[in-house]
Amino acid sequence: MTSIPDFFNGRSLFITGVTGFMGKVLLEKLLRSCPEIRMIYVLIRPKRGVDAQVRLEKVLDSKLFLSLSETNPDFKSRVFAMEGDILDENLGLSDDNIEMLRKEVSIVFHSAATVRFDEPLRLAVRMNVIGLRHMIRVCHKLNKLECLVHISTAYANCDREDISEAVYEPPMSPEKLIEATEWMDDEVLDTLTPYLIHPRPNTYTYTKAMAEYLLVQECGDIPCAIVRPSIVGPSWKEPMPGWVDNFNGPSGLLAAIGKGILRVMMGDVNAVADLIPVDICVNLIITAAWSTAIDRPSTIPVYNCTTGQTNPLTWGTLETASYEFYMKHPLNNPIRIPDPKFTNSRIYKFFHVYLDHYLPAYFLDLMAKISGQKPQLLRMQSKLWRSILTLEYFTSHQWNFSCDNTNELSTHLVQSDREDFDFDVSKIYWPTYLENYCLGVKQYALREDLAGVPKARKQMNRLVQLSRLFKVFMFIVTWKVLMTRVKVMRDLWQFLLTSVLGLAKRFQGLSQKLSISN
Numbered sequence: 001m002t003s004i005p006d007f008f009n010g011r012s013l014f015i016t017g018v019t020g021f022m023g024k025v026l027l028e029k030l031l032r033s034c035p036e037i038r039m040i041y042v043l044i045r046p047k048r049g050v051d052a053q054v055r056l057e058k059v060l061d062s063k064l065f066l067s068l069s070e071t072n073p074d075f076k077s078r079v080f081a082m083e084g085d086i087l088d089e090n091l092g093l094s095d096d097n098i099e100m101l102r103k104e105v106s107i108v109f110h111s112a113a114t115v116r117f118d119e120p121l122r123l124a125v126r127m128n129v130i131g132l133r134h135m136i137r138v139c140h141k142l143n144k145l146e147c148l149v150h151i152s153t154a155y156a157n158c159d160r161e162d163i164s165e166a167v168y169e170p171p172m173s174p175e176k177l178i179e180a181t182e183w184m185d186d187e188v189l190d191t192l193t194p195y196l197i198h199p200r201p202n203t204y205t206y207t208k209a210m211a212e213y214l215l216v217q218e219c220g221d222i223p224c225a226i227v228r229p230s231i232v233g234p235s236w237k238e239p240m241p242g243w244v245d246n247f248n249g250p251s252g253l254l255a256a257i258g259k260g261i262l263r264v265m266m267g268d269v270n271a272v273a274d275l276i277p278v279d280i281c282v283n284l285i286i287t288a289a290w291s292t293a294i295d296r297p298s299t300i301p302v303y304n305c306t307t308g309q310t311n312p313l314t315w316g317t318l319e320t321a322s323y324e325f326y327m328k329h330p331l332n333n334p335i336r337i338p339d340p341k342f343t344n345s346r347i348y349k350f351f352h353v354y355l356d357h358y359l360p361a362y363f364l365d366l367m368a369k370i371s372g373q374k375p376q377l378l379r380m381q382s383k384l385w386r387s388i389l390t391l392e393y394f395t396s397h398q399w400n401f402s403c404d405n406t407n408e409l410s411t412h413l414v415q416s417d418r419e420d421f422d423f424d425v426s427k428i429y430w431p432t433y434l435e436n437y438c439l440g441v442k443q444y445a446l447r448e449d450l451a452g453v454p455k456a457r458k459q460m461n462r463l464v465q466l467s468r469l470f471k472v473f474m475f476i477v478t479w480k481v482l483m484t485r486v487k488v489m490r491d492l493w494q495f496l497l498t499s500v501l502g503l504a505k506r507f508q509g510l511s512q513k514l515s516i517s518n
């Protein structure tokens with residue numbers, strides 16, 4: 001069997017979503033591990049006045065590509081930016097670019113999407129369903145196409161408990177959904193959204209499921225594969241451990257925990273937190289392309305890219321690890337000591353949110369105002385809670401993902417590929433991974449220099465002392481209030497005091513008697 005790098009040798013690729021978290025890692029890995037790729041064309045939309053080429057330069061100049069630039073300084077010449085937008089027909093590509101793709105490209109990776117869970121339905125459908133349709137139509141024009149890999153999500157079918165590696169038929173056809181979003185006005189669509197997506201919790205999972213079905217309906221004779229990652233976390237090993245550059249999902253939670261501003265949220269400490277490192281996803285995505293292009297299966301193979309069944313990690317472990325590692329490697333300028341808690345109790349959460357989040361934020365903002373600084377904690381809390389609410393469904397449930405296709409795929413790899421494109425999740429040692437995760441959020445997402453850790457430790461020690469002082473102060477105040485205002489407490493205290501004094505006297509008498517008799 002041809003090895004993966006040999007297969008990619010001399011071939012040209014087309015990728016969407018390379019300015020995103022997964023797309024960047026995919027691009028870096030392909031350039032590093034398949035050095036004989038002819039050309040990688042990447043679709044990038046202009047954003048805030050910055051054109052596709054400049055955006056690509058920024059990606060390629062980032063830390064993620066540092067080791068590649070050292071070993072292969074010429075790597076940029078194998079990447080070509082094409083301006084476009086998945087929302088447009090032909091992906092917004094110029095005729096010349098379409099022609100170039102038509103003549104050259106044999107493998108396509110479609111990673112672009114909106115990953116906002118609570119995106120309005122119209123936009124989620126345009127990005128995740130219509131965007132894929134535009135991609136499929138472009139693929140039908142590509143003469144040399146050997147495989148289209150579509151990146152979906154393991155939670156596309158989160159309305160089920162057991163999720164196999166198959167495309168499920170949705171309750172409404174993608175075509176009808178697209179039509180509905182085209183004629184309904186915003187108000188009607190927003191009102192109908194919860195009913196349309198039910199029993200899924202958000203528009204993201206709903207539209208990703210629709211997209212999978214659309215692929216089945218419209219791909220025709222294009223060999224396709226679907227890869228479904230669960231919650232994608234920082235890199236496990238490559239190109240460096242702990243690399244992450246966004247605050248989506250648990251990365252945002254960890255940053256907020258490390259700063260001390262997130263202390264409680266709904267979640268089941270015993271439920272599986274199905275985290276999957278981004279480099280493992282990317283290895284599976286590349287392997288799926290290789291296998292699909294060679295085997296040309298008659299039905300679309302689906303690969304669940306998850307850890308829960310093979311190497312489970314729980315939310316409870318994540319809770320403990322985030323405390324432990326952020327005490328060891330504190331974030332700069334922590335606002336409070338990290339003290340995260342997942343709870344199943346809505347009442348517990350309710351009180352904690354107000355007493356342990358909003359009240360201190362209000363107090364600290366007041367202090368900031370008095371000292372002439374800009375108050376920002378209350379605003380930060382409101383923003384934080386808007387995103388936390390979208391995550392709680394996933395921290396409170398768990399799923400059984402079957403991984404038969406994924407496991408089977410690994411048996412087809414030659415030994416060198418098994419090492420270089422490793423997606424064996426049983427090898428992840430969670431304590432090390434989680435420590436690197438906490439460090440990665442600090443170093444790469446928050447861009448805090450590790451040289452600042454000693455200073456951050458001093459700041460954390462001061463917070464620990466302050467917190468102790470505050471606890472003693474609160475104890476004295478509570479005591480004082482109880483003793484002066486609550487008669488039962490006063491009586492109870494007196495009763496306790498007289499009992500202890502009586503016992504002490506009896507004990508003294510007894511020990512005197514014993515010493516006399518000796």
Ligand SMILES: NC(=O)c1ccc[n+]([C@@H]2O[C@H](COP(=O)([O-])OP(=O)(O)OC[C@H]3O[C@@H](n4cnc5c(N)ncnc54)[C@H](OP(=O)(O)O)[C@@H]3O)[C@@H](O)[C@H]2O)c1
Pocket residue numbers: 016017018019020021022023043044045047084085086087110111112113114115127151152153154208228229230231232233246248249
């Ligand atoms: N991250 C996860 O935990 C996770 C888990 C399971 C599945 N996935 C799937 O993995 C894929 C990549 O996710 P990610 O985490 O890398 O997301 P991401 O960081 O948000 O990246 C999304 C990418 O899509 C591009 N994009 C969005 N709208 C576009 C448009 N209209 N035209 C062209 N490009 C557009 C973005 O470009 P701009 O820079 O221009 O915005 C960006 O490059 C998605 O399909 C997602 O559903 C992700």
